[in-house]
Amino acid sequence: MATYAIGDIQGCYESLQCLLEKIAFNPELDTLWLVGDLINRGPDSLATLRYLYSIRSAVEFVLGNHDLHFLAVAYGLRKKSQSDTLEPLLNAPDRQELIDWLIQGKLLHTDERLGFTMVHAGIPPMWSLHQAQAHAREVEAVLQSRYCRDFLSSMYGNQPNRWKNKLIGLDRLRIITNYFTRMRFCTDEGTLELETKESIAAAPLGFAPWFSFPKRETRNDKIIFGHWAALEGNANTPNIYALDTGCVWGGALTALRLDDERLFKCFCDA
Numbered sequence: 301m302a303t304y305a306i307g308d309i310q311g312c313y314e315s316l317q318c319l320l321e322k323i324a325f326n327p328e329l330d331t332l333w334l335v336g337d338l339i340n341r342g343p344d345s346l347a348t349l350r351y352l353y354s355i356r357s358a359v360e361f362v363l364g365n366h367d368l369h370f371l372a373v374a375y376g377l378r379k380k381s382q383s384d385t386l387e388p389l390l391n392a393p394d395r396q397e398l399i400d401w402l403i404q405g406k407l408l409h410t411d412e413r414l415g416f417t418m419v420h421a422g423i424p425p426m427w428s429l430h431q432a433q434a435h436a437r438e439v440e441a442v443l444q445s446r447y448c449r450d451f452l453s454s455m456y457g458n459q460p461n462r463w464k465n466k467l468i469g470l471d472r473l474r475i476i477t478n479y480f481t482r483m484r485f486c487t488d489e490g491t492l493e494l495e496t497k498e499s500i501a502a503a504p505l506g507f508a509p510w511f512s513f514p515k516r517e518t519r520n521d522k523i524i525f526g527h528w529a530a531l532e533g534n535a536n537t538p539n540i541y542a543l544d545t546g547c548v549w550g551g552a553l554t555a556l557r558l559d560d561e562r563l564f565k566c567f568c569d570a
């Protein structure tokens with residue numbers, strides 16, 4: 301009856317199976333949380349998504365930037381990138397079933413009993429958990445509405461780069477999505493810097509990791525996230541659990557057992 305949170309899988313199906321064996325995962329009893337980027341860049345996105353779909357009643361996941369990118373490509377709204385490995389998934393006979401499941405994904409998941417919240421990239425420092433939940437629900441509602449295509453075709457871009465309550469329409473949805481799925485560095489007021497992908501030492505002048513601000517509104521909430529492989533699992537911040545340990549880059553796939561905060565890893569071939 302344990303709950304495990306797993307970092308960015310990115311189509312690394314064999315590493316996922318290795319990790320599930322290691323934790324003796326039982327979908328009848330246990331629950332799997334996934335921090336997003338379930339697919340892309342890795343070798344077997346189709347097997348990964350099919351497997352997760354087959355155990356979906358045991359799975360809670362949030363959408364990552366790669367998952368959203370897949371949806372935009374699948375709907376014909378965006379061209380594939382050269383580094384995408386989505387072709388078998390795009391050509392699969394069961395792709396619509398998989399898309400219909402993926403698109404129901406959240407941007408933020410909280411379990412109050414366990415005392416954990418999960419997002420793909422982060423929560424900007426000026427949002428309380430309550431505010432973050434409300435903003436996640438705004439984007440989720442659009443993804444599950446007839447405006448889904450309008451959103452997916454206009455979610456790309458780095459502007460606006462700073463939150464304002466009065467933002468409306470696609471600009472509002474874009475910055476909310478960028479906070480939850482792409483953020484690494486920002487300012488204490490939530491101005492985003494989306495170019496730098498390296499470690500904390502590479503912080504651009506005037507910016508810092510989103511979780512590093514001492515007055516961050518969610519500093520007392522336990523937050524699980526992925527997306528930032530260069531952290532190598534070390535955020536060195538209380539209540540912050542960085543689970544992307546770069547499996548797709550030859551690192552490891554990491555699971556955190558929420559009940560006792562024990563870590564499990566499977567090392568991955570590059």
Ligand SMILES: [Mn+2]
Pocket residue numbers: 337364365366420481526527528
């Ligand atoms: Mn990501």
